[in-house]
Amino acid sequence: MNLSLSELEVREQPPGVEEYLALRVSCGLSPRSEEGAAIGLANSYFAVTVYAEGELIGMGRIIGDGGCHMQIVDVAVRPDYQGKGIGKMIFARLVDHLNQSAPDKTYVSLIADVPADQLYRQFGFAYTQPEGQGMYLRIRP
Structure with missing residues (x-):
């Protein structure tokens, strides 16, 4: 693709359910149910989508309680658009929003896939180990 960043449409809203599910699959992220996606997207604290x-072709969301705990999720760029700075732009907008709107001492977390962890470190994110260990539970996989 030969589009420049200025030719992309950036929106500050979550994507539609079908396009969200399709982008996750195209990026190799784990699938989600349509029901879960509809609920989750409607409850986004903040979202960035790129068209x-x-x-x-790209997205990222912030979820959480809006005060004490926030989590960055769903940062993804379609493979044929990767390596063009789109992921970094999405992540920068998410972090900028947090810096402008989150109260002092808000705990912001994320689960970093390798090699995306190197991008997140550029924005000041640190590994939780050895102080803590990330854990998860998947309901009815």
Whole structure:
């Protein structure tokens, strides 16, 4: 793709359910149910979506209680658009929003896939180990 960043449409809203599910699969992220996606997207604290020629090509969301605990999730860029700075732009907008709107001492977390952890470190994120260990539970996989 030969589009420049200025030719992309950036929105501060979550994507639609179908395009969200499709982008997750195209990026190799674990699938989600349609029901779960509808609920989750509607409860986003903040979201950034990126479109090229009307198609969703990238996204990122912040979820949480809006005060004490926030989590960055769903940072993804379609493979044919990766390596063009889109992921970094999405992440920068998420972090800028947090810096402008989150109260002091808000704990912001994320789960970093390798090699994306190197991008997140550029924005000041640190590994939790050895002080803590990330854990998860998947309901009815």
